[in-house]
Amino acid sequence: MSSETLKNLIRPDIADMAPYTPIVPFDVLSQRLGIPAEDIIKLDANENPYGPSPRVYQALADETYYHIYPDPDSTLLRQALSQYTGIDATHIVAGHGADELIDLLIRLFIAPGDAVINCPPTFGMYRFDTELNGGRIIDIERKEDFSLDIEKIVEIVNSSSNIKILFVTSPNNPDGGMLGDACLRQLLQLPLIVVLDEAYIEFAGGSRADWVLEHENLIVLRTFSKWAGLAGLRVGYGIFPHWILSHLLKIKQPYNVNLAGATAALASLSDLCHLQENVEKIVEERERLYQGLREFDFLEPYPSHANFILARVINRDAAALKAMLAERGILIRYFDTPRLHNHVRISVGTPSQTSVLLKTLSTL
Numbered sequence: 001m002s003s004e005t006l007k008n009l010i011r012p013d014i015a016d017m018a019p020y021t022p023i024v025p026f027d028v029l030s031q032r033l034g035i036p037a038e039d040i041i042k043l044d045a046n047e048n049p050y051g052p053s054p055r056v057y058q059a060l061a062d063e064t065y066y067h068i069y070p071d072p073d074s075t076l077l078r079q080a081l082s083q084y085t086g087i088d089a090t091h092i093v094a095g096h097g098a099d100e101l102i103d104l105l106i107r108l109f110i111a112p113g114d115a116v117i118n119c120p121p122t123f124g125m126y127r128f129d130t131e132l133n134g135g136r137i138i139d140i141e142r143k144e145d146f147s148l149d150i151e152k153i154v155e156i157v158n159s160s161s162n163i164k165i166l167f168v169t170s171p172n173n174p175d176g177g178m179l180g181d182a183c184l185r186q187l188l189q190l191p192l193i194v195v196l197d198e199a200y201i202e203f204a205g206g207s208r209a210d211w212v213l214e215h216e217n218l219i220v221l222r223t224f225s226k227w228a229g230l231a232g233l234r235v236g237y238g239i240f241p242h243w244i245l246s247h248l249l250k251i252k253q254p255y256n257v258n259l260a261g262a263t264a265a266l267a268s269l270s271d272l273c274h275l276q277e278n279v280e281k282i283v284e285e286r287e288r289l290y291q292g293l294r295e296f297d298f299l300e301p302y303p304s305h306a307n308f309i310l311a312r313v314i315n316r317d318a319a320a321l322k323a324m325l326a327e328r329g330i331l332i333r334y335f336d337t338p339r340l341h342n343h344v345r346i347s348v349g350t351p352s353q354t355s356v357l358l359k360t361l362s363t364l
Contacts, residue, residue: 017131035329041356043347044331046308048229050278059267060260070262072254077262080269081237085209091239094257098223098236103129108248109164110135117166119148121174121339126167141339146175150183157190169197171204174345176304188215195219202227202279204305212239226307227279228268235261282307286348292358308347318342324364330357
């Protein structure tokens, strides 16, 4: 039987679905650019330039039970997260990155044809997982200043049916803007589930994790990828109302958080002072990067509360700018969507990386 015939067995919606485009792996980029990995300044994926706590490496080396399945309930990790967040462990679910929890939530609430509100420009996984699970995406674009169009969201929800989830991110990716308390309260009055993604909240402060205890339609997602430098180990968690959590656990894979990830997350939570010092360094360097980018007449950076800066490229081609930096071993993110035409996003690196970036930009 030919492959063309067999292709008809694939779900039509997936056959027509655009693939998610991740960042190219570090080692592949090194080979492609012909530059040693240690000489590349990687500022394209919002990773922590300082890496994990030193305790992570020791904990991973000391672990002796890699041949045994991990705890399906992530009990020790959830207990440690309870101390970190101040939220009882019975409200917490750990995940294989926050991405897994996004997928699980959409599976839990969205039947084919049900709708999810997405507020672009924002994190691409909300759209990806909705389409993957047969849901409808309703895009309500952000305003010129990247704030949510609350009035439009309320109008759409009140005039439509089968809208079940609204995803909002604070600080938002890619602009780094925050969602205000009044806006969040207004959204929580709507008859749907509000998922607040706080992937970058450690760089901003002001988590709303405790709001979950007062609002039965709020879910808060967090991650170890950014502030704790564990992007490569994929550990995230969510704060859920009990009524949602009981159903979510039915569909969660039993061993979703692997032993290495859980061990690294526990070691991170045991070394908060070290990691918080790194966060403070990144926040301080964010301001230096922002002020430095403002000095170039071809860049218009936006203020950010995260570990990255979004900038509009003026009277130059952003793709060409990205390519010229890549040739010199500096990697940044480039956008060319209708809402983010000719924009770049630059992750906050170390002071020396910022210096190299700014010096290189002055020569282009």
